[in-house]
Amino acid sequence: xxxxxxxxxxxxxxxxxxxxxxxxxxxxxxxxxxxxxxxxxxxxxxxxxxxxxxxxxxxxxxxxxxxxxxxxxxxxxxxxxxxxxxxxxxxxxxxxxxxxxxxxxxxxxxxxxxxxxxxxxxxxxxxxxxxxxxxxxxxxxxxxxxxxxxxxxxxxxxxxxxxxxxxxxxxxxxxxxxxxxxxxxxxxxxxxxxxxxxxxxxxxxxxxxxxxxxxxxxxxxxxxxxxxxxxxxxxxxxxxxxxx
Numbered sequence: 001x002x003x004x005x006x007x008x009x010x011x012x013x014x015x016x017x018x019x020x021x022x023x024x025x026x027x028x029x030x031x032x033x034x035x036x037x038x039x040x041x042x043x044x045x046x047x048x049x050x051x052x053x054x055x056x057x058x059x060x061x062x063x064x065x066x067x068x069x070x071x072x073x074x075x076x077x078x079x080x081x082x083x084x085x086x087x088x089x090x091x092x093x094x095x096x097x098x099x100x101x102x103x104x105x106x107x108x109x110x111x112x113x114x115x116x117x118x119x120x121x122x123x124x125x126x127x128x129x130x131x132x133x134x135x136x137x138x139x140x141x142x143x144x145x146x147x148x149x150x151x152x153x154x155x156x157x158x159x160x161x162x163x164x165x166x167x168x169x170x171x172x173x174x175x176x177x178x179x180x181x182x183x184x185x186x187x188x189x190x191x192x193x194x195x196x197x198x199x200x201x202x203x204x205x206x207x208x209x210x211x212x213x214x215x216x217x218x219x220x221x222x223x224x225x226x227x228x229x230x231x232x233x234x235x236x237x238x239x240x241x242x243x244x
Contacts, residue, residue, distance in 0.1 A: 013204060013242060014051060014204070016240060017043075017047055020043075020239040021047060023236055023239070031225075037209075043214070054200060057193070060189070060196050067188075070182050071182045081175060082109050082110075086106050086150070088164075102150060105147070106150065140186075147172075147176055150172075201244060211241075215239070216241070219233070219237065
């Protein structure tokens with residue numbers, strides 16, 4: 001995850017770029033660069049582009065945080081719901097052959113290991129997987145898969161017809177659909193943020209044409225105008241820029 005200091009650095013670079021623009025404006029007619037992208041007008045345009053993408057990144061970060069929290073909350077609640085449904089299955093028919101298999105999937109959903117596997121497909125997954133693979137299999141995608149299989153197992157018990165809507169087969173299927181939705185929301189939010197961060201980094205740090213490169217060129221131009229030891233260059237250098 002991106003550090004707070006790194007994020008602060010991005011904002012400081014953009015803020016300092018605006019400060020450098022103001023300084024260039026203070027030079028008035030003396031500031032006449034031959035490069036079109038170094039004119040005051042173009043510098044302001046670039047600043048506006050940079051602030052826009054920074055705002056988009058900030059919004060995307062909030063959206064991702066909310067999506068992750070929503071997913072985490074629903075998945076944690078689903079673990080409890082799965083246990084409730086499994087216990088109800090045992091109450092309905094203590095002799096049901098589905099109980100053992102249901103417990104197997106409950107353990108996987110909760111991230112606990114059981115000594116037996118319930119199906120040939122699961123056995124193959126276990127024996128063929130690398131040793132480094134976690135036995136818990138508690139990733140969000142895995143929980144969705146195991147919850148789906150749990151529902152299928154519960155549905156095989158003819159007597160399973162609880163009065164509590166949320167743990168009926170239909171209710172569990174509705175929860176499964178919701179799990180998929182919130183998981184997809186989080187995945188999409190993460191992908192969107194990743195894309196925007198890439199765009200931001202290009203705008204701020206692209207070699208030769210990014211915001212920080214442009215700032216260096218402006219300072220070099222001021223150095224040419226006034227000299228390496230001039231007060232003008234010292235004033236321009238007050239606006240520092242960090243690398244990515």
